[in-house]
Amino acid sequence: MLEAEVNNDRTILDYLNEDCWRAVLQYVPAQDLIRTERASRAWQCMVLTYLQGVRIIIEREDKDKILQNYNTCSLKPSRYKSFINWTNKLGPSVVATYCHNLRNLEIINEKCPNLESLQLSRIKIEAGQLQHNLNDNFKVLREVSFQGCFIQDIAVTEFIADRALEKLEIRNCTNGLNKLNGPFFDSLNLSNLKSLILECNCESFEDDKLPFTIDQRSYGDGELKSVLSKMPKLEWLELHGGYMHDEYVSEHLSRLPRLRHLSVTYQLEHRHVEVITRSCPELRSLELLDCRCE
Template sequence: MECMEGTHVRVLRSARTPRQVPGVAGAQANRVVIGALNADCWRLVLGYLSVRELMRTEAACRDWQRLVLDDISRRPIMIMDMFNEIDENTIVVRKKSKIWPSFKRWLKKCGRAVQSLSLDCQNFSGVVELLRDACPNLEILRLWNLKSALPPTDTLHFQRLELLTLETCLEITDACVSQFLTSGLQELTLVDNKRVTGRFLRRLRTPQLERLVLTSCRAFKFSFLLESADRLTNLTSLVLRKRNHNKIEIRDKLHLLVDKMPNLESLIVSVEDVCARADAARLRAESDELMAALCRRQRLYHLDANFDAWDQHLQALATSCEMLGVLRLRRSYITRAGLDALLRARGAHLLELTLAGARLGDRDVAACVHACPKLVWLDIADCEVSAGVVALVARARRDMRANLRASTFAADADNNLRARLRLHTNWWLYDRDDDEFKDVLDLV
């Protein structure tokens, strides 16, 4: 290894200063130096350098450039607009317009090696058009703040694309999204858009889509999602956040969507029908239908829903969803009876629990903490608790830890002996002097 390192340093020095070779012209000297090692040796030598370091030397001469670009083309390159490199094959793009011309030139040279690109497009123009030509092998594409819509075309781009995120790309339309719906697409995320209606789902032909995120898409119509559900049977994760101003309600139809997704493992839904009248009976019916559909999803692990929940819902979920580990119910009428049913069935496996507004007292919350050794998040905002609940929860947490250390569970790498519980509660329940419980709790 020491000899190889020495060789690599000497060769690079020679490549940078070809005219120092006595009696040989510069171009010929380069060929002599580069020809001194075969392709396998050069691959080992250049392997000591990161992509960023290689790019600093690629313009030394044409022969060296061919060697460097060939080596870079064999590496899976990741491009991000972060502050630091993740690994040696990560290129960091600063969010400054003045770097865009040089970045485009670089991308035209090395784009075929780029497999992952995450970019804030606020200061850049013609991003997608450039990527189409320069980066045909993209597998992951995340774009923020794309300025304008893409020209319409029936051509599918980036045939290897597996993950697509378009966030705050306000002018992107259904036709634009359709250009990325390749057969290998596994994850699609659309956040903060004002033109996408969901019509693009009609052109979805991939059986591999596993995760779909639709958040703050103002023109989105739930009917397109529902009629396309037969194409989403392999979906394991659905995130739907929608403030619906249409007179056609969404909440009472969500159970129809869930019934068509047999492999669903994670559901995050925050839907508000703005034009719907406040009706307790209607809200109860919506919850009954959705919870019944969810109980038929035996793989369900993560549930986060802004639906009302009662004890019988909690009992049904606890007994039917044997994989349940994250449960966030933001509007609940849960009492101790429902909580006990959950703790008996899933307490040992729960990681996150939100029971905001539940009819639970201090001792009910403490019992919950004591029964959930893996719990890292607990939300009891607006529950019927007193100012002493924080101290009581901290005591329960310490007791639970003491019991775990004395049991065989302590050897389990997935336990919660080291992590502190993040407790979310009303701010007036504590004075923010957390020295008494900072060893076991983080107050949120």
């Protein structure tokens, strides 16, 4: 009886058709696949082919997910070179990412045409430095986050242009001499904004010089006006550190009928809390982080 010839050069990839290995790989997290990408040329080809059909997020491992419910590739800051390599390889599949400098922003713009969410982290951006804006680039981008950036108000305006974002997040940014002040709100298209998160450390500021004061008042027509009145679709709002004079908080927030989540750092009176909860029927979660209500 003749023994069957054995070919030791064949691997499991030679026995499975594309439908089979796609069915298997859908249960493997994207970051695990990436770690095995260099095992062999055949395996690399298969992994890259499969990941072309996966929506990928590249995020810092110490941060919350930028977008939810997607296969996620988490990279530590120390492995940022890997981020650049994978952006080059799989840019069209990347729907959310972060960057640390303007050069990487250029790479993202060139390689990630389907980007939906972008986080700019600790980047120095002065007026006129940005070569990209949301009118001419990042055609489907709908979420922008500035984290600890050195950025001027006019640079924010230049970058966002008139794109109607769904989410805007600004945390602990500075314009060089002071914290970012917030005049850019006057020029932004806020009509489609659903989530606004503003945070800064105001311990070093006087009460009348707090940054990001968004209750800009106009007495020309005898009415109090707020930037918040330009956000009719706002559902998620976080204000931490000097963004609104306390006496006007409830009045502004009562004009947000779609608000579902509110987190603020203020000493509110009970009557102000009552006004907010009564005027926002969709409110489902309320965080008063300075709960010394008067």
